Amino acid sequence: MNVDAQLIEHMMNPKNYGTLAGNNAEGIGKNPENGEKVAIYLRVATDEDGEYIENIAYQAIGCTTTVVAGSMITEEAKELNFNGVRNLVEATMNILDKLPAEDAACSEMVALALLAAVETYEKRVDDAEYPVITKFVSNSCVPKENAQEVK
Amino acid sequence: MKTLMIKTHEVWLEVLMASFMSNTDNKKVLSNFSDILFRHFTWLENEHIVLDESYNYDRDHIPIKVEKLSDILKDITNRLNEIDLQLMAIDNKALSSRISSDLYYITSVLMHMKDEKITAFNMERKYQGTILSQEATDALTLFLFEESYKEYELIMIYNYLKMHSSDSYMNRIFQILIEESFFHLKSFGDMQAQMGLLGVPRIVMKDLYQVEDVVQFLKDGINEELAAKEECIKLSEAVAKESPELEKFFNFINQQENYHIALMEDALKHFKKANNE
Structure with a gap:
């Protein structure tokens, strides 16, 4: 990870970290390879343009990269409507190829948790008891050169 | 309350x-x-x-x-x-x-x-006047954030396990591990402050301390300690040229991990025996 002042700020003081009182949706992103996971909590509100994220929080069982990715992505997701959230998730997924393997898996996990939270909210509109949706990452946390050595 | x-x-x-x-x-x-x-x-x-x-x-x-x-x-x-x-x-x-x-x-x-x-928040990233290479500074920065959280997490997990166990043999081990983690947390926290990088460790997720499978937790813990040893060795090598003091410190932490592993292996053996596993 290239450590600059912005990254250090997210490490020293991750934004939106913790649980969220009065949340009305939750989503989970998981890495089946190593058991790491991210939970995202949303408080969704509605205005004349539809539903949007009024407040957001996340927690992670994972490395510092996951915490930084969570801090950045949840900051960007705040106050977005659901279309905006889907665009953010898509934009994140599209840059994963350019990231080192371990960073890609962490960012994917956060993006998927966010998408899972939105989908959980949508399902709960019809079924209040709908369980929290969990999505699994497709990127491996093992750097490519190590993965080749293992093979 | x-x-x-x-x-x-x-x-x-x-x-x-x-x-x-x-x-x-x-x-x-x-x-x-x-x-x-x-x-x-x-x-x-x-x-x-x-x-x-x-x-x-x-x-x-x-x-x-x-x-x-x-x-x-x-x-x-x-x-x-x-x-x-x-x-x-x-x-x-x-x-x-x-x-x-x-x-x-x-x-x-x-x-x-x-x-x-x-000066604990100035982000200068200098330790006791030592000027480390960019690579060593970045490695040390990531290590301190990663490990200071890890030590806090371990304190919380061992404390929770101790609070919910009436097995004196296990509790003795948990107490030693809590004290060891406190020493590490304090060492790393002091270094973070010296480097202008102080941050409160993040909140520990419930799934981590409300342990359902103690055997698996101890096995994972041993593997994590082995990984931490590797990190200490890498870091010790990265800082060796510029700071013999830091090299010695991370070798010392590396050696301490051996004791933690031995304690966890002891706990694993005892827990399995006590629960006929």
Whole structure:
């Protein structure tokens, strides 16, 4: 990870970290390879343009990269409507190829948790008891050169 | 009482962070006070267990970024006064008066502490005047954030396991591991503050400390300790050229991990035997 002042700020003081009182949706992103996971909590509100994220929080069982990715992505997701959230998730997924393997898996996990939270909210509109949706990452946390050595 | 435990958890960490920030005799006093507040936290936790009340280790964000020590001491004093007021609502008067008496002394000492200018947040990333290469500085930065959280996480997990176990053999091991993790957390926290990178470790997720499978937890823990050893070796090599002191320190931490692994292996063996696994 290239450590600059912005990254250090997210490490020293991750934004939106913790649980969220009065949340009305939750989503989970998981890495089946190593058991790491991210939970995202949303408080969704509605205005004349539809539903949007009024407040957001996340927690992670994972490395510092996951915490930084969570801090950045949840900051960007705040106050977005659901279309905006889907665009953010898509934009994140599209840059994963350019990231080192371990960073890609962490960012994917956060993006998927966010998408899972939105989908959980949508399902709960019809079924209040709908369980929290969990999505699994497709990127491996093992750097490519190590993965080749293992093979 | 739930709020009281959360507030005590927060102030324990805040005092610990203040001890990292200090560069004078205040450091030792604050560090000792944080130990006392951690014990209060465990007493309150025990009270929850005795009364069969549910609880967890959730807490709020703790703002610690200050320019002068007196700024954080004021906030700590306010928090301690608030806790003292809340103690009146506890039925266990022996417990509340014991904590209250400690708080009275702590606040009276804090009030007279000499002020200090704080540099723990300046992001200079220099350790005791040593200039490390960019690569070594980045590696050290990531290590400190990763491991200071890890040590806090381990304190919380071992504490929870200890609180919910009546097996004296296991509890002896958990207590040693808590003390070892405290030493590491304090060492890394002091280094973070020296480098201008101090941050409060993030909240530990419930899934981690409400351990359902102790055997798997211990096996994973042993693997994590082995990984931590590797990190220490890498870091020790990365800083060796520029700082023999840091090299020695990380070799020392690496060796300590061997003891942690031995303790966890011992706990695993005992737990399996005690539970016929």
